[in-house]
Amino acid sequence: MSQKIDLDHGRFRQIIRGKIKQNLRKYISQGEMIARKGKDTVAIPIPSVDIPHFKHGDKQQGGVGQGDGEVGDALGQGQEQPGAGHQAGDRPGEHLLDIEVSLQELAEIMAEELELPRIQPKGTEKIVAWKDKYSGIRTTGPESLRHFRRTFKQAIRRQISMGTYDLKNPIIVPIKDDKRYRSWRKEPLPQSNAVIIYMMDVSGSMGDEQKEIVRIESFWIDTWLQSQYHGIESRFIIHDAMAKEVDRDTFFKTRESGGTMISSAYKLCAKLIDDEYPADRWNIYPFHFSDGDNWSVDDTHTCVELLKKDILPYVNLFCYGQVESPYGSGQFIKDLTEHFDEDERVVTSEIKGKDAIMDSIKEFLGKGK
Amino acid sequence: MALKRFPAYLRDIQEEIETYARNFGLEFFPIVYEVLDYKTMNEVAAYGGFPTRYPHWRFGMDYEQLSKSYEWGLSKIYEMVINTNPAYAYLLEGNSTTDQKIVMAHVCAHVDFFKHNYFFSKTNRKMIDGMANHAARVRRHMARWGQEVVEDFIDTCLSLENLIDPMSPYIVRARATRKDEDDPEPEVGKLRAKGYMDSFINPPSYLEAQKKKKEEEAKRQKRRFPESPVRDVMQFLIDHAPLEHWQRDVLEIVRDEAYYFAPQAMTKIMNEGWAVYWHSRILTEKALTAAEVIDYADANSGVLATSPGRLNPYKLGVELFRNIEDRWNKGQYGKEWDECDSMDLKRNWDRRTGLGRQKIFEVRKLYNDITFIDEFFTLEFCVENKFYQFGFQERTGNWEIMSREHKKVKDQLLRMLTNRGQPVIVVEDGNFENRSELLLRHIHEGIDLDGAQARDTLRNAAKLWTRPVSLLTKVDGKGKLLRCEDGNISERSAEYSG
Numbered sequence: 001m002s003q004k005i006d007l008d009h010g011r012f013r014q015i016i017r018g019k020i021k022q023n024l025r026k027y028i029s030q031g032e033m034i035a036r037k038g039k040d041t042v043a044i045p046i047p048s049v050d051i052p053h054f055k056h057g058d059k060q061q062g063g064v065g066q067g068d069g070e071v072g073d074a075l076g077q078g079q080e081q082p083g084a085g086h087q088a089g090d091r092p093g094e095h096l097l098d099i100e101v102s103l104q105e106l107a108e109i110m111a112e113e114l115e116l117p118r119i120q121p122k123g124t125e126k127i128v129a130w131k132d133k134y135s136g137i138r139t140t141g142p143e144s145l146r147h148f149r150r151t152f153k154q155a156i157r158r159q160i161s162m163g164t165y166d167l168k169n170p171i172i173v174p175i176k177d178d179k180r181y182r183s184w185r186k187e188p189l190p191q192s193n194a195v196i197i198y199m200m201d202v203s204g205s206m207g208d209e210q211k212e213i214v215r216i217e218s219f220w221i222d223t224w225l226q227s228q229y230h231g232i233e234s235r236f237i238i239h240d241a242m243a244k245e246v247d248r249d250t251f252f253k254t255r256e257s258g259g260t261m262i263s264s265a266y267k268l269c270a271k272l273i274d275d276e277y278p279a280d281r282w283n284i285y286p287f288h289f290s291d292g293d294n295w296s297v298d299d300t301h302t303c304v305e306l307l308k309k310d311i312l313p314y315v316n317l318f319c320y321g322q323v324e325s326p327y328g329s330g331q332f333i334k335d336l337t338e339h340f341d342e343d344e345r346v347v348t349s350e351i352k353g354k355d356a357i358m359d360s361i362k363e364f365l366g367k368g369k
Numbered sequence: 370m371a372l373k374r375f376p377a378y379l380r381d382i383q384e385e386i387e388t389y390a391r392n393f394g395l396e397f398f399p400i401v402y403e404v405l406d407y408k409t410m411n412e413v414a415a416y417g418g419f420p421t422r423y424p425h426w427r428f429g430m431d432y433e434q435l436s437k438s439y440e441w442g443l444s445k446i447y448e449m450v451i452n453t454n455p456a457y458a459y460l461l462e463g464n465s466t467t468d469q470k471i472v473m474a475h476v477c478a479h480v481d482f483f484k485h486n487y488f489f490s491k492t493n494r495k496m497i498d499g500m501a502n503h504a505a506r507v508r509r510h511m512a513r514w515g516q517e518v519v520e521d522f523i524d525t526c527l528s529l530e531n532l533i534d535p536m537s538p539y540i541v542r543a544r545a546t547r548k549d550e551d552d553p554e555p556e557v558g559k560l561r562a563k564g565y566m567d568s569f570i571n572p573p574s575y576l577e578a579q580k581k582k583k584e585e586e587a588k589r590q591k592r593r594f595p596e597s598p599v600r601d602v603m604q605f606l607i608d609h610a611p612l613e614h615w616q617r618d619v620l621e622i623v624r625d626e627a628y629y630f631a632p633q634a635m636t637k638i639m640n641e642g643w644a645v646y647w648h649s650r651i652l653t654e655k656a657l658t659a660a661e662v663i664d665y666a667d668a669n670s671g672v673l674a675t676s677p678g679r680l681n682p683y684k685l686g687v688e689l690f691r692n693i694e695d696r697w698n699k700g701q702y703g704k705e706w707d708e709c710d711s712m713d714l715k716r717n718w719d720r721r722t723g724l725g726r727q728k729i730f731e732v733r734k735l736y737n738d739i740t741f742i743d744e745f746f747t748l749e750f751c752v753e754n755k756f757y758q759f760g761f762q763e764r765t766g767n768w769e770i771m772s773r774e775h776k777k778v779k780d781q782l783l784r785m786l787t788n789r790g791q792p793v794i795v796v797e798d799g800n801f802e803n804r805s806e807l808l809l810r811h812i813h814e815g816i817d818l819d820g821a822q823a824r825d826t827l828r829n830a831a832k833l834w835t836r837p838v839s840l841l842t843k844v845d846g847k848g849k850l851l852r853c854e855d856g857n858i859s860e861r862s863a864e865y866s867g
């Protein structure tokens with residue numbers, strides 16, 4: 001049922017959207033939102049949209065209560081003003097309201113603000129899943145699918161036509177022939193699948209701050225790509241001199257101390273694509289984050305070869321994000337640009353700090369691939 | 370339509386309960402119930418109990434918050450009734466029969482209160498239509514001027530909605546005598562003289578000087594504008610702010626609705642107390658079956674629960690009504706009672722006057738929360754019901770119990786109820802510093818304003834006035850003048866006298 005309140009509620013959500021958009025840069029760089037992520041919503045603290053009034057401040061106000069207790073007993077911590085009939089005042093300063101926003105909506109807001117183009121998935125028509133859809137009625141089936149109303153109608157029709165229906169005692173007893181069941185059809189469901197392969201350098205030079213940046217950025221990349229594809233998978237690879245696949249938690253927590261051989265990660269990535277994600281059925285997005293310090297020129301060479309031969313032909317986009325760190329030389333990004341400057345599938349971005357996350361996301365996702 | 374959905378068993382209960390209520394002496398407008406699912410209940414609640422309000426996002430915000438807190442199981446709205454004739458009340462679908470009985474008895478008492486309490490006597494009992502008209506007017510303005518423009522303006526008006534004078538509807542004022550602009554010019558102070566001497570005794574230069582003096586005097590009188598401070602800031606703006614036609618209309622709508630809701634804030638404790646008093650009497654003495662007693666007790670104790678640092682108006686109200694009834698039944702009032710200082714004598718005081726019932730009906734008719742507390746919140750009552758006053762202890766950063774002294778508790782209560790707990794702001798000068806700026810004054814009664822909110826509100830006042838607006842207040846005991854010009858706030862210390 002549509003309600004009158006829907007209009008006002010819609011308007012309220014619109015205002016909230018505006019507020020989120022205004023403050024998007026702040027939310028993106030703070031990353032506090034990620035911690036408040038639910039299943040498919042996030043809670044975002046919005047500066048109050050409520051209407052200001054002349055009202056009393058809290059501290060001198062006090063109130064009256066009822067019950068036991070000695071003079072001097074505390075009623076609770078000084079966070080909320082208990083009071084009679086007053087709206088509870090908040091701490092001095094900004095009044096924050098927690099608003100739940102769906103990830104889908106968040107992605108849309110981000111897209112509007114960053115002017116991200118929609119992604120044109122490749123091979124849509126080839127990628128098909130089947131879905132059961134209940135669309136018809138038939139005369140046989142399991143009892144659990146019995147269609148009560150149709151069965152009832154059928155029974156009443158039969159009883160009337162047979163003259164056994166009694167208006168004064170309208171009892172309807174369905175017999176086997178009256179029963180109707182829901183039936184289903186298998187429907188093709190065009191689907192595009194995507195996989196994000198996150199790779200991260202966990203060598204000693206990547207500190208906590210660098211990892212935090214990666215974590216925030218990957219949250220937003222996830223959010224955006226999720227809004228673009230029906231099914232999405234994430235895989236995580238960490239590497240120092242060796243690469244291994246891990247789960248999400250480990251990915252963000254691991255810290256190794258070894259040196260860095262980027263090629264190891266690329267090798268694993270290529271193997272993953274080869275084994276599990278045939279390119280004609282998957283949209284593949286490898287993201288690699290590092291501080292740009294590779295072990296040797298030779299290894300960089302291997303990386304470039306791997307990219308050219310085993311990765312780039314299969315992927316939609318290859319993104320390399322270089323997080324600035326006090327220890328890294330930052331050489332790798334230069335090498336990549338040198339070799340792939342012309343190649344549309346390769347995007348590189350230097351992330352100088354948390355404030356640069358938003359621009360970096362725009363660089364990565366701004367191509368609509 | 371609405372009535373059709375009202376199930377027969379509930380209609381029977383309604384009839385039963387209303388009969389009991391009438392026999393007890395309650396007298397109310399006809400009550401129309403509707404049973405709502407929780408979604409619609411939240412919707413109606415967001416609209417303040419009315420089916421149609423003007424379009425505004427804050428109703429959507431309230432709805433979201435109500436829905437959230439329902440879904441999380443934090444709160445649910447049991448009952449809602451609006452002050453109209455007939456009165457509309459809403460029942461939540463799926464509540465137990467016991468709950469519905471409590472609600473209906475509760476509602477009877479509310480409607481009785483609406484009908485008889487003096488402070489509701491000036492409200493529009495056809496407010497459903499009133500609200501619908503407001504909605505139609507606002508929609509028309511939106512169609513003409515654009516939704517956002519009008520909505521923005523409503524935001525601005527709502528920001529000042531508490532700046533009304535809730536007592537003004539009850540004051541009978543002599544009709545304002547307005548001087549006609551065309552009144553003959555005041556006769557210049559001529560000295561008496563015979564015709565031929567006139568030009569000597571009253572030479573032109575003298576006449577000129579006299580005339581000037583008169584004019585100056587008139588000017589001085591006029592300079593005070595408004596002549597005395599105005600409490601109803603909303604009305605002052607309607608009358609004097611340079612507004613467009615539609616803006617004035619919107620401002621009037623907001624003011625109108627503020628006045629409609631004001632008596633509810635002024636009688637919250639009494640109204641709820643009255644309703645609890647009657648639902649408990651009707652249910653426990655008449656309507657409950659043995660099987661329902663536990664459910665009733667459970668629900669009722671929920672209504673009367675207290676938590677530290679929170680005043681429960683239902684509990685305070687009902688206990689005070691019971692206390693009054695008891696005192697007037699036993700004759701514990703009057704000169705003799707007041708002057709008696711033997712606790713022993715007072716404890717066993719019973720003159721068998723039996724006037725309790727009569728007295729509480731009289732109280733529900735003539736009092737509001739302030740006079741109710743002021744007159745009946747006695748020392749004995751305060752001690753017996755364990756009231757305390759609390760406040761913020763800077764030293765520990767905690768809210769603490771400050772005192773159990775009767776006078777302090779009562780003062781605190783009254784302070785919280787004064788002007789519905791809102792600060793009093795008046796228009797002090799409509800031509801501040803002779804620059805057609807507006808000066809508002811906060812009548813400081815010991816509590817500072819919330820600074821951040823005050824600044825934002827001042828901006829909104831300036832939007833309406835279209836010229837700079839200043840606010841004179843006190844912060845930490847020192848006078849302060851906030852001034853808003855073009856959305857920027859400046860502050861300076863100022864003398865706050867009086």
